Amino acid sequence: MNPILSRRTFLKRSVLTATTAAVATALPANAEAADPSGYLTTLFDLSRCVGCGECVTACREIHEGDVPQPKRPFPTMIPARVPVEDFSQNQEEEERLTPYNWLTIQEASVEVNGEEQTLYIPRRCMHCINPPCVKLCPWGAAVQEKNGLSRINDALCLGGAKCRAACPWHIPQRQTGVGLYLDILPSLAGNGVMYKCDRCHNRLKAGENPACIDACPEGVQSIGPREAMVKKAKALATEMNGYIYGLDENGGTTTLYVSPVPFHRLNEAIDKGPGCPDLAPHKNSMAMAENVGKALLLAPIAGMAAAAGRIFLTLKHASKETP
Amino acid sequence: MTPLFRILFRVNMLCLALSGVGHMPIFKRYYIADIPGLAWLAKFHITLTLHYLTAALFLALVAWIVTTRWLSAPDDRLSPVAQVKTGLYLAIIASGALLVIKNLKGIYMPPHGITLIDLVHLMGAFALGLTALAARIKRWPWITPVH
Ligand code: SF4
Ligand code: SF4
Ligand code: SF4
Numbered sequence: 144m145n146p147i148l149s150r151r152t153f154l155k156r157s158v159l160t161a162t163t164a165a166v167a168t169a170l171p172a173n174a175e176a177a178d179p180s181g182y183l184t185t186l187f188d189l190s191r192c193v194g195c196g197e198c199v200t201a202c203r204e205i206h207e208g209d210v211p212q213p214k215r216p217f218p219t220m221i222p223a224r225v226p227v228e229d230f231s232q233n234q235e236e237e238e239r240l241t242p243y244n245w246l247t248i249q250e251a252s253v254e255v256n257g258e259e260q261t262l263y264i265p266r267r268c269m270h271c272i273n274p275p276c277v278k279l280c281p282w283g284a285a286v287q288e289k290n291g292l293s294r295i296n297d298a299l300c301l302g303g304a305k306c307r308a309a310c311p312w313h314i315p316q317r318q319t320g321v322g323l324y325l326d327i328l329p330s331l332a333g334n335g336v337m338y339k340c341d342r343c344h345n346r347l348k349a350g351e352n353p354a355c356i357d358a359c360p361e362g363v364q365s366i367g368p369r370e371a372m373v374k375k376a377k378a379l380a381t382e383m384n385g386y387i388y389g390l391d392e393n394g395g396t397t398t399l400y401v402s403p404v405p406f407h408r409l410n411e412a413i414d415k416g417p418g419c420p421d422l423a424p425h426k427n428s429m430a431m432a433e434n435v436g437k438a439l440l441l442a443p444i445a446g447m448a449a450a451a452g453r454i455f456l457t458l459k460h461a462s463k464e465t466p
Numbered sequence: 467m468t469p470l471f472r473i474l475f476r477v478n479m480l481c482l483a484l485s486g487v488g489h490m491p492i493f494k495r496y497y498i499a500d501i502p503g504l505a506w507l508a509k510f511h512i513t514l515t516l517h518y519l520t521a522a523l524f525l526a527l528v529a530w531i532v533t534t535r536w537l538s539a540p541d542d543r544l545s546p547v548a549q550v551k552t553g554l555y556l557a558i559i560a561s562g563a564l565l566v567i568k569n570l571k572g573i574y575m576p577p578h579g580i581t582l583i584d585l586v587h588l589m590g591a592f593a594l595g596l597t598a599l600a601a602r603i604k605r606w607p608w609i610t611p612v613h
Contacts, residue, residue, distance in 0.1 A: 177574040273571040279510055281489050281588075283580035296577065303491035309510055332492070394571070428511065432569040435518045439566055442522040446529025454537045 179272045182291025183347070184372040184397040187265060190383055191361045194248050194263030199237055201358030202246040202267075205343065209297070210234070210243045211336060213320030218329035225334060228317040239418030240267070242318035242338035246355055249419065251412035253404045262404060264413065265355070265363070266420050267340035268293065268314045269389060269396035272369075273429040276306035276315060276339075285315075285337075291369070291397050294341035299323060302335035311393050311428055312420035315339040369397055376401050394427030475527055482520040486591060488513030521562060528555070547597065547606040554594040561587040 213231050220227065230241040240247050246267040253262060274293040277285040284299035285306050295306070295315060301324045307315045315337035324333025343353035351357070356364045365375065376387050376399045388400040400422075402409060410422040427433070488507045493499045499508035506512045544552060561583045568575050568583075575583075600606075 177572050179572045273569075278569045279489075279514065281491075281584060283577060283582075283584050286577040286580070287574070289574045299581065305491045305510060308491075429569065429571070431511070431515050431518065432566075433571055435515070435522070436566045436570050439518055439522050439525070440563065442525040443529035446526035447533045449526075450530040450533035451537060454534065 177289055177291070179291065179395070180368070180370040182270075182272060182369045182397045183342070183366060184291075184369040184399060185270075185342075185353070185356065185364050185366045186372045186376050186379075186399045186401065187364055188379060189262055189264060189363075189400055189402040190385070192248075192263040192265065192363045193361055194250065194261070195360065196237070196248055197358045197360060198265055198355035198363075199244070199246050199248060201354040202340070203244065205346070205354040206245065206341075209338075209341075211297075211318040211321040211338065213318055213335075214325065215320065217320040218325065220334070227319045228335065229319055230316070231318065231320075239416075240314060240316050240339070240420070241418060242316050242336075245338065245340040247418070249413040251404075251409045253408055253412050255403055262402065262409065264400065264402075264409065264422070267355075267398075268342075269312060269392070269398040270340075270342060271393050272395040272397060273427070273433065275309040275311075275393070275428045278429060278432065279309040280306055288344060290347070292342040292344055292347070294344055295337050295339060297322060297336045297338070300336045301327075301333035302337060303333060304337060306337055309428065311425035313417070314420060316418060372399060388422060391427075393425045394429055394433075471527070475524075478520050478523050478527070481516060482524055483591065483595065485513045485517040485520060489517070518566075521566075525559070528559070542609050542611045545607055545610045547601045548608040551594060551597055551601070551608075554590050554597065557586055558590040558594065561590065 211231065213229070217227055217229070230236065230243055233241070234243040237244055237247060246265060249264040249266055251262045251264065253260060255262075270292050272291065274285075274287055276295075277287045277293045281303070282299060282301065284301070285293060285295045287293045300322055302317050302319070302322060304315070304317050307313050307317070316339065317335050317337050319335040322333070322336035324335065327333065343351075343355075346353060352366060356366055365372070367375075373390065376390075379385070379401045380387050383401070383403050385401055385403045386405050388402070388406045389396040389398050400406075406422045406424075413419070413422065415421045484507065487493075489510070491508075493504070494508035499505050564575075564583050565587060567573060568580060
């Protein structure tokens with residue numbers, strides 16, 4: 144401590160320190176830009192789906208130009224245990240999510256009102272309100288748009304598959320042999336590109352509905368702002384004495400399913416595994432980042448206050464000792 | 467800075483750097499997560515939590531140093547290498563703060579902005595590591611007296 148520091152200097156500088164601290168706290172509040180209650184949300188009325196697969200066909204057709212065109216032979220992977228994931232030989236596969244198939248229909252044989260019945264569940268990205276695939280992507284290759292939808296930029300993705308690990312449903316699927324990694328260090332880093340439903344962002348920008356919604360002959364899906372769709376889902380659930388999936392899953396998603404059968408029973412009845420997502424309850428995987436994140440921005444203020452307090456005490460002590 | 471403070475700062479920096487590098491999916495690929503006791507390095511939610519907690523301690527420690535120096539107005543100044551390090555710290559802190567904000571719910575940031583911030587954060591940390599290493603080897607001090 145500099146003994147020549149006067150109380151006046153200390154006070155002046157304290158005010159400045161406090162102002163800096165106040166500005167640091169106010170900034171994040173201003174960065175709030177989007178309102179999740181307005182995020183574009185789709186609602187699936189599962190009681191209407193007949194499993195015809197028109198939506199799957201429509202999705203494949205509209206995204207024909209967006210699926211991978213891998214170059215062969217694939218680069219040698221170092222270390223050799225890095226898995227090659229190649230769906231290009233099996234592009235017709237519709238029974239699971241793949242880089243070529245962004246929407247798949249699951250089947251569940253369950254009892255409804257005492258009768259054995261098959262329910263069909265169209266599955267693709269849930270478009271989470273706070274999507275871990277986007278937030279945890281180390282390069283900003285996965286993005287969330289203003290209307291809440293999330294998608295993966297195939298020009299930037301390196302195929303590390305962190306998004307798939309971070310996604311509670313492991314939705315994004317990898318194709319080896321495509322993308323930016325081929326131009327950098329193909330053997331040492333990266334492994335292709337991740338693909339998933341992009342909610343037909345291009346069609347939305349042109350004022351059209353996602354292709355799967357328009358193609359459905361049964362009107363299974365509807366789309367609108369989340370608040371309104373939540374209301375609609377609740378009304379529908381009450382009407383059919385049913386259940387909703389997506390209200391709180393992973394902190395809330397912008398895909399809502401309404402079913403006449405509880406989701407834990409559908410989850411037991413469907414095939415699960417790679418490319419076949421479950422219907423289990425999932426806690427908000429971004430909860431830590433949401434809660435600790437706000438506290439984190441206050442940490443420097445604690446440090447400042449502690450240091451200023453210590454200096455103040457030292458000064459007080461010194462002034463007592465000087466007669 | 468007391469020796470205890472220095473040790474705390476350095477250990478925390480090591481954890482911060484390790485958990486930061488863990489954000490890239492490389493520890494698993496390169497067998498590092500196979501080393502007994504290091505499996506957590508490949509678990510993204512653990513590395514993220516650790517990065518947040520160590521970042522909180524780091525920010526509090528930095529704020530302590532800066533406030534103490536500012537309020538006590540010492541008659542010396544930062545050496546050239548310390549000025550470079552300070553600039554890098556500032557870039558890392560500012561980009562880190564933006565990334566923390568990005569991770570909150572209901573935040574929109576333009577995609578290219580996020581990529582830029584990610585790169586500043588990563589390259590900044592990398593450059594800081596190299597500068598610190600050079601300063602260590604050459605024994606460049608943080609503070610030089612004013613003549
Ligand atoms: S469901 Fe998975 S891929 Fe889709 S937004 Fe959520 S975390 Fe991302
Ligand atoms: S929203 Fe578009 S990309 Fe997503 S499943 Fe439907 S058609 Fe496919
Ligand atoms: S098109 Fe409609 S009815 Fe047919 S499988 Fe898809 S959602 Fe179900």
